Amino acid sequence: MNFEWTEEQRAFRDTLRAFLKAELPDDWESIAHHGPGSAEITRFSRRFCGRLAEAGMLFPHWPVEMGGQGLDAWYQTILAEEMWAAGEPRGAQYMNVNWIGPTIMRYGSEEQKEKLLPPIVAGNAIWCQGFSEPDAGSDLASLRTRATLEDGKYRINGQKIWTSYAGLADNCFLLTRTSDDRKRGITILIVPMDTPGITVRQIPSIIGEGDIHEVFFDDVVVPEGARFGEEGQAWEIISYSLRNERLGIPRYHLARATLDRAVGLLKANGRWEGEAVKIVAALAAALCETARNDCYAIVEKRVQDLPIGAEASSARYNVVLAERAVAEFVVEYVPQALIDAEPYLKMHHQRGIVAGIASGAAEIQLNIIATEVLELPREPR
Amino acid sequence: MELSISEDQRQILDALDGLAKPYASVPIHDISFALTSDALDAELAGNGFLDVAAMDDLGPETAAMVVERLARLPFAVETAATALVRPLLDPELPRPLCLVEDGAQGNAVRFLKPGATVVVVGAGGVRSFTASEAHIATAHDESIFAYPMAVLKALPAETEMRAYDVPAAQVLTQWRIGLAAEASGLLAAALAATVTYVSERKQFGRPIATFQALRHRLAEAQVVSNGCYWMTMKAAVSGDAGDAALAALHAQEAARRVTYDYHQFLGAMGMTLEHPLHLWTYRLKALIGELGGRGAQGLAAAEAIWG
Numbered sequence: 029m030n031f032e033w034t035e036e037q038r039a040f041r042d043t044l045r046a047f048l049k050a051e052l053p054d055d056w057e058s059i060a061h062h063g064p065g066s067a068e069i070t071r072f073s074r075r076f077c078g079r080l081a082e083a084g085m086l087f088p089h090w091p092v093e094m095g096g097q098g099l100d101a102w103y104q105t106i107l108a109e110e111m112w113a114a115g116e117p118r119g120a121q122y123m124n125v126n127w128i129g130p131t132i133m134r135y136g137s138e139e140q141k142e143k144l145l146p147p148i149v150a151g152n153a154i155w156c157q158g159f160s161e162p163d164a165g166s167d168l169a170s171l172r173t174r175a176t177l178e179d180g181k182y183r184i185n186g187q188k189i190w191t192s193y194a195g196l197a198d199n200c201f202l203l204t205r206t207s208d209d210r211k212r213g214i215t216i217l218i219v220p221m222d223t224p225g226i227t228v229r230q231i232p233s234i235i236g237e238g239d240i241h242e243v244f245f246d247d248v249v250v251p252e253g254a255r256f257g258e259e260g261q262a263w264e265i266i267s268y269s270l271r272n273e274r275l276g277i278p279r280y281h282l283a284r285a286t287l288d289r290a291v292g293l294l295k296a297n298g299r300w301e302g303e304a305v306k307i308v309a310a311l312a313a314a315l316c317e318t319a320r321n322d323c324y325a326i327v328e329k330r331v332q333d334l335p336i337g338a339e340a341s342s343a344r345y346n347v348v349l350a351e352r353a354v355a356e357f358v359v360e361y362v363p364q365a366l367i368d369a370e371p372y373l374k375m376h377h378q379r380g381i382v383a384g385i386a387s388g389a390a391e392i393q394l395n396i397i398a399t400e401v402l403e404l405p406r407e408p409r
Numbered sequence: 410m411e412l413s414i415s416e417d418q419r420q421i422l423d424a425l426d427g428l429a430k431p432y433a434s435v436p437i438h439d440i441s442f443a444l445t446s447d448a449l450d451a452e453l454a455g456n457g458f459l460d461v462a463a464m465d466d467l468g469p470e471t472a473a474m475v476v477e478r479l480a481r482l483p484f485a486v487e488t489a490a491t492a493l494v495r496p497l498l499d500p501e502l503p504r505p506l507c508l509v510e511d512g513a514q515g516n517a518v519r520f521l522k523p524g525a526t527v528v529v530v531g532a533g534g535v536r537s538f539t540a541s542e543a544h545i546a547t548a549h550d551e552s553i554f555a556y557p558m559a560v561l562k563a564l565p566a567e568t569e570m571r572a573y574d575v576p577a578a579q580v581l582t583q584w585r586i587g588l589a590a591e592a593s594g595l596l597a598a599a600l601a602a603t604v605t606y607v608s609e610r611k612q613f614g615r616p617i618a619t620f621q622a623l624r625h626r627l628a629e630a631q632v633v634s635n636g637c638y639w640m641t642m643k644a645a646v647s648g649d650a651g652d653a654a655l656a657a658l659h660a661q662e663a664a665r666r667v668t669y670d671y672h673q674f675l676g677a678m679g680m681t682l683e684h685p686l687h688l689w690t691y692r693l694k695a696l697i698g699e700l701g702g703r704g705a706q707g708l709a710a711a712e713a714i715w716g
Contacts, residue, residue, distance in 0.1 A: 029411060029412055029413070029414065029415075029470050029642055029646050030410060030411040030412075030646065031410065031412075031642075031643045031646050031647060032410070033410065034410075037410075102410055288715075291715045295715070300715070303704065303707075303708060306707060306708055306711035306712075306715075307703070307704050307707030307708060307711070308707075309707075309711055309715070310654070310655065310658055310706070310707035310708070310710035310711045310714070311658065311662065311703070311707060313655060313710065313714060314640070314655045314656075314658050314659040314662070314710070315659075317640065317643075317652075317655055317659075318633075318636030318637075318639065318640050318659055319636075321636065321639035321640060321642075321643055322635065322636060322639060324410060324412060324639075325412050325639060327410075328410065328411075328412040328413065332413070339635075342631060342632050342635055345628070345629070345632045346632050346633075346636055349632070349633075391625065393628075394624065394625045394628035394629065395621075395624065395625075395628075397628035397631055397632065398618075398624035398625070398627060398628045401628075401631055402600075402604050402627055402628065402631055403604075403608075404604060404607070404608055404616075404618040404619070404624055404627065405608055405615075405616045405618050405619050406619065407619045407620075407621060407624070408615065408619060
């Protein structure tokens with residue numbers, strides 16, 4: 029075993045840090061704390077991701093034939109860590125390089141590839157994913173937004189909710205129901221967000237701007253060519269896509285960086301005294317590092333092309349514990365910093381709540397662990 | 410980054426599993442608080458499994474793997490101190506090794522018995538002596554902690570102890586790694602025993618494992634227990650004081666979180682000596698209080714990380 033980064037990996041991280049230092053404005057942290065879905069970061073991301081693409085660091089983990097450098101998942105992890113800890117200047121575009129782009133490459137038609145990939149590789153594409161609905165959250169397969177094929181066109185009616193980045197997105201990766209078969213009746217449509225009949229309402233939130241929306245589809249009509257994959261193939265496709273996104277955002281890295289920064293503040297202010305603060309900080313650090321180790325064990329599997337099972341859920345749950353522990357530490361020992369002095373701490377604290385809710389609730393992860401890791405007999409349905 | 414185990418390590422663990430197989434289970438109704446096996450102890454020592462830390466290409470990480478694997482057995486064997494601390498001092502030191510901190514007089518010590526090597530660590534440096542009846546107040550063959558334990562009555566005079574030119578901090582680091590490795594194995598075994606029981610035990614016409622009240626708590630236990638393994642491995646590989654303190658802290662925190670739950674899930678069976686669960690959980694309870702407990706581990710980690 030070796031927990032050290034290679035020289036090449038360290039150099040890659042250094043390059044990213046130098047790039048961030050050069051590209052981010054002096055007041056970046058006061059912009060970043062609005063969240064990756066905010067208008068400010070979205071606007072900034074279109075320029076920043078373009079620069080990142082020019083520097084060859086927007087999608088270095090993509091295959092060479094797709095314009096990437098064919099670097100392994102460790103590099104993707106380093107990229108994600110540095111970007112997320114910096115306040116995610118890629119905004120919503122991190123999704124593009126993590127899974128939307130690779131999914132288009134694998135399942136898209138030639139026409140879709142030609143149309144949809146260039147803006148992504150240029151760093152100028154904002155996507156939203158139309159998955160959750162008011163009655164289909166954790167139970168995603170019960171979604172009801174209906175798409176009906178009529179005269180070579182799909183007519184869409186229904187509602188999505190909790191849709192990140194919807195207000196500023198160019199396209200929606202939309203899950204629709206085309207038949208009553210629970211999973212095989214779901215079909216993906218790529219819908220431009222300026223199509224008539226789409227209404228977006230941002231939901232006021234405590235986690236930052238632009239992150240959660242309701243999206244209404246009222247007689248929205250798109251050509252049959254908007255279908256992505258075959259009718260009923262959505263479940264297979266998103267299962268593949270989310271494998272690329274299994275661990276999602278490297279929240280453990282920002283959590284640990286936030287903790288280090290909070291401790292630095294306490295020390296600078298003469299408040300790193302007594303035992304309690306140190307013990308609580310260490311408990312939070314332990315959770316950050318155990319979450320990191322769990323995630324790295326899965327990255328290793330990706331690198332070796334080994335199947336990834338429910339251990340990803342275990343890692344995800346550890347990340348939730350780490351995020352909470354750090355946020356609680358800051359509230360308890362550095363509360364003043366959350367008012368206005370430290371946008372970085374505020375950013376983490378605002379968004380720490382997301383870890384256990386987004387991309388599959390923490391309780392769903394526990395269900396998966398119980399059934400697939402511990403192999404407990406299933407609950408009756 | 411390379412988180413897979415090597416072929417050499419795999420072979421060692423396979424051989425270890427082969428050796429340990431006859432000791433993997435105990436007849437129900439035949440369990441005391443502290444279950445030991447001189448035969449297993451002798452086999453392990455004789456086959457060199459506890460000496461892997463000093464071997465080329467194996468090192469402390471392999472020693473930690475061995476300790477973790479052996480802690481899953483129902484039999485308590487002194488492995489951690491021998492496998493991880495002894496190489497720093499003298500590979501020929503007689504076993505069992507008992508690790509104590511300065512000022513430990515009056516404390517119950519795991520595996521303490523006449524003939525054991527007691528290693529004393531602290532501000533006074535690192536010293537050792539061979540325990541005799543004179544040093545031991547009470548033997549607790551039936552200690553509630555499921556380890557053979559005895560109370561250390563007194564330390565010999567400094568002049569009667571052998572001193573080592575090894576920093577105490579280095580010994581403490583390896584001690585913490587050993588503690589975390591042992592806790593990782595105990596946590597895994599206790600979880601497995603609990604999972605088996607709740608999957609078989611039926612109430613209201615179905616296995617109690619199908620009730621979400623248990624499923625989620627067991628799943629959380631899996632998360633924190635699995636985390637211990639990786640924290641241990643990282644600390645064993647790096648030998649870093651901060652990594653070791655975090656690993657020990659996380660292990661003690663995990664042990665604290667799960668031990669009562671596991672007995673709770675076994676219902677009245679969890680109160681008996683007939684089910685082996687206590688062999689792992691009550692050892693975990695001993696480890697919770699070792700080296701000053703979570704508070705001391707937290708302070709050590711904070712000092713190592715942030716100064």
